[in-house]
Amino acid sequence: MSQPFPGAPVPPQVGPGPWQTVGDGTPFVPVPPAPVRRRTGLVVALAVVTAVLVMGVGVLTALLLDSRSTASDLAAAERAEDEQQATDLRDAQRGVDNLGVEATEAEAAAAAASDRAREAEAARGQADEAAAPDTSDYDEYLRLLRSTDLAFRTVDDATLVxxxxxxxxxxxxxxNGDQTLARIVSIGVSSGMTSRQSSEVTSAAIVSLCPQHSLD
Known part of the structure; x- marks a missing residue:
């Protein structure tokens, strides 16, 4: 067989057709092409992976939204807590201020009451001093006692005074109620005077030494 010259096209090799025979005279039967392998497993795997990815994206999205919502809730709670603390501080400060005002008013009232008490004490002292018996009052007291009962003439002035x-x-x-006067007379009797003498001492003392207790 002659060799084709370089660059000449090579005719395609074609197998014998169905009408041809092989060298031994047996009819040629064409071999069917190999069946194409289906990639069902790969498709299923890809579908599963896709579903997992979609599910993961959904979970991540839900977590992200939940975290944002939680952060927003926490921020709102912190703001509310800060506002409440500020309100409590203002109320506490207002209470302290009110207590300060009340304390100042109480101190002023106490000072005024103390001043009134001192004034009353001074007035009472002046009244007591003005009402205190002098020598002439004691002389009148002794004269009344000794003029009503001669027994008092035997008692010295200091004891009677x-x-x-x-x-x-x-x-x-x-x-100077009735019970007080009765008690004074009883004390005089227990000291050795008669009931009449104790009554005379009480009457003379009221008339001459402390007339503010007069029963008139």
Missing amino acids: EIGDVTCDYLDTYG
């Missing part, structure tokens, strides 16, 4: 002063002090403390 002391009895009169104690009587007036008792009246200053307990008043």
Whole structure:
């Protein structure tokens, strides 16, 4: 067989057709092409992977939205807490200010009450000083006692004056009610005087030494 010259086209090799025979005379039967392998497993795997990815994206989206919502809620809660703390601080400061005002007013009221008490004490002292018996009052007291009962002439002036002063002090403390007068007479009797003598001492003391306790 002659060789084709270089560059000449090579005719395609064609197998024998169905009407041809092989060298031994057997009819040629064409071999069918190999079946194409289906990639079902790969498709299923890709579908699963896609579903997982979609699910993952959905979960991530949900987590992202939830985190944003949670952060927003936390920020709102913090703002509300800050506002509440600010309100509480203002209320506390207002309470402190009110307490300060009340304390100042209470101090002023206490000072005024103290001033009134001092004034009353001074007035009472002046009244007591003005009402205090002098020598002429004691002389009148002794004269009344000794003119009503000769027994008092045997008692020295100092003792009778002391009895009169104690009587007036008792009246200053307990008043000049009937029970107080009865108690004074009872004390005089227990000290050795008769009931009549104790009554005379009480009457003379009221008339001469402490007339503010007069029953008139």
